[in-house]
């Protein structure tokens with residue numbers, strides 16, 4: 001896993017990568033790292049694989065659906081319709097290799113102070129304006145399951161540029177323990193969470 005994490009970090013140009021057992025597991029880890037739970041809502045696209053919404057339910061939150069635009073991805077213009085004070089995050093999914101409108105989604109999230117998760121399960125390697133999908137959102141997830149573009153039979157990963165979210169993700173996936181990933185490359189001190 002350490003070698004995979006290192007290679008993904010270099011290829012995608014993202015500082016923190018955590019290998020996990022599947023993208024569904026990665027989604028739950030990402031939601032937990034963000035502190036999402038009871039009473040929270042998470043916006044998901046109407047067109048996606050069921051795991052995107054299922055992971056939200058596994059984290060005890062409620063998925064709310066927004067419509068697709070002509071790319072079949074989340075339409076940023078439909079986000080306002082479902083927005084309320086319980087919405088804490090957006091999961092956006094580049095479908096079948098088509099990049100999402102990340103500028104529209106990120107600026108909506110910033111305006112409302114909510115987090116963005118990119119679910120890149122179907123689109124490993126896809127870029128949006130020169131940046132890899134899975135490096136733009138606050139915390140992001142990949143799949144290496146046998147139906148995906150890049151497969152190892154089974155597996156997944158979480159990526160982030162935020163050391164605090166990374167630490168929370170590592171601790172959630174490892175019974176509260178913190179393995180000091182990338183200590184040699186990226187110098188950061190574990191923080192209290």
Ligand SMILES: *Cc1c(COP(=O)(O)O)cnc(C)c1O
Nearest residue numbers: 022023024049051121122143145
């Ligand atoms: C396949 C898929 C998942 C789940 O991936 P697993 O690695 O099988 O858990 C999640 N989200 C999307 C969009 C997918 O296509």
